Amino acid sequence: MGIVKIDDQLHEEVRKASAVMCRSINAQAEFWMKIGRLAEANPTLSFTDIMREQLALAAALEPQEAEAA
Numbered sequence: 001m002g003i004v005k006i007d008d009q010l011h012e013e014v015r016k017a018s019a020v021m022c023r024s025i026n027a028q029a030e031f032w033m034k035i036g037r038l039a040e041a042n043p044t045l046s047f048t049d050i051m052r053e054q055l056a057l058a059a060a061l062e063p064q065e066a067e068a069a
Contacts, residue, residue, distance in 0.1 A: 014032070
């Protein structure tokens with residue numbers, strides 16, 4: 001785990017969003033980074049498309065995780 005330096009205004013935006021989304025500040029920042037990375041890698045997809053694909057991927061992995069337990 002590392003430390004990421006962000007400016008105070010962006011940190012405040014992350015703090016506000018984390019309160020609304022019921023996530024920790026770190027979890028909110030991590031979510032934004034993941035979605036941003038996926039958006040850059042898939043510029044033709046909308047946010048909704050990205051979320052739909054991520055939910056489908058998570059659902060596909062679920063049976064494999066249950067078998068491993």
